[in-house]
Amino acid sequence: MTDEVPQCEQDPSPAQYREHRRPQPRLQHVPEGPEVRRVADQLAKVLVNRPLNAVWFRFPQLQAQAASLLSSPIRDVRSWGKALLIEFDDGRTLYSHNQLYGRWFVCKAGTRPATNRDLRVVLETATHAALLYSASEIDLLQPGAWQVHPFLGRLGPDVFAASTTPAFLRRRLLSPRFAKRALGGLLMDQQFLAGLGNYLRSEILFAAGVHPDRRAGDLDDATIALLARQIPAMARRAYLTAGETAPKAWVRARKAAGRPHRACRHLVFEREEEPCAACGTSIRRVDYSGRRLYLCPTCQPEPLKP
Numbered sequence: 001m002t003d004e005v006p007q008c009e010q011d012p013s014p015a016q017y018r019e020h021r022r023p024q025p026r027l028q029h030v031p032e033g034p035e036v037r038r039v040a041d042q043l044a045k046v047l048v049n050r051p052l053n054a055v056w057f058r059f060p061q062l063q064a065q066a067a068s069l070l071s072s073p074i075r076d077v078r079s080w081g082k083a084l085l086i087e088f089d090d091g092r093t094l095y096s097h098n099q100l101y102g103r104w105f106v107c108k109a110g111t112r113p114a115t116n117r118d119l120r121v122v123l124e125t126a127t128h129a130a131l132l133y134s135a136s137e138i139d140l141l142q143p144g145a146w147q148v149h150p151f152l153g154r155l156g157p158d159v160f161a162a163s164t165t166p167a168f169l170r171r172r173l174l175s176p177r178f179a180k181r182a183l184g185g186l187l188m189d190q191q192f193l194a195g196l197g198n199y200l201r202s203e204i205l206f207a208a209g210v211h212p213d214r215r216a217g218d219l220d221d222a223t224i225a226l227l228a229r230q231i232p233a234m235a236r237r238a239y240l241t242a243g244e245t246a247p248k249a250w251v252r253a254r255k256a257a258g259r260p261h262r263a264c265r266h267l268v269f270e271r272e273e274e275p276c277a278a279c280g281t282s283i284r285r286v287d288y289s290g291r292r293l294y295l296c297p298t299c300q301p302e303p304l305k306p
């Protein structure tokens with residue numbers, strides 16, 4: 001298949017779709033680190049150490065290298081923030097960033113999902129096909145080329161890295177480079193930390209009781225420590241639960257009360273005008289760095305003006 005367009009018009013049975021449909025939750029927002037990591041897990045399960053029968057790229061400069069990848073097994077698939085990295089045994093890495101529209105599918109070898117999206121990448125083994133649709137940011141990096149890559153070269157540490165501990169985050173928050181930045185903007189900055197996005201920002205600030213205008217350098221020790229713990233904890237909870245950041249019991253109680261799934265997942269995000277879980281004050285929605293942010297005006301008081 002390396003020299004031809006894959007057969008996208010195949011019409012597999014509903015049973016054949018089941019596999020890739022089940023693990024792909026409907027996202028209501030741009031995928032953040034936890035969602036990308038879950039996709040990496042799915043791809044790793046079907047690709048790592050499995051001989052590739054077909055490699056195909058939509059873009060000609062990548063397609064020129066497709067055949068050479070057939071002889072190099074995939075040794076790892078992982079996320080780094082919102083980037084997805086597929087590492088080949090010969091040291092090359094397929095980098096992709098889905099932005100708003102890109103989406104990976106996993107299906108049985110030889111089948112294609114029912115989608116009108118534009119196919120960009122095919123990686124196919126004897127049993128499965130990993131298919132990337134609609135993404136425009138795709139690159140095949142030569143060994144050691146990461147540092148000079150325009151996006152990856154500037155990325156901060158991944159929120160899920162073993163070295164991203166609360167102690168490390170406390171030091172990073174208080175470093176001269178970041179301590180004077182308003183946290184509402186800083187938490188979205190992928191150079192500070194890769195993987196946080198809009199819903200995680202709102203949930204982390206709420207859990208730490210911090211207003212988005214506040215700066216790490218102005219917080220007391222206990223609040224800094226709480227914030228540094230909440231950042232990886234919230235990301236990990238979202239990863240393990242496919243996007244829930246609220247405590248399990250709270251989610252369960254709200255579902256039992258008949259609330260729609262979307263209104264049960266988060267403590268403040270997308271809960272405008274609903275009562276705060278901690279104090280009952282109405283959650284407020286504001287625009288912050290061009291994106292919506294949700295907060296409790298009582299639990300996250302504005303900093304005092306000088």
Ligand SMILES: [Zn+2]
Binds near residue numbers: 279297298299
């Ligand atoms: Zn509150």
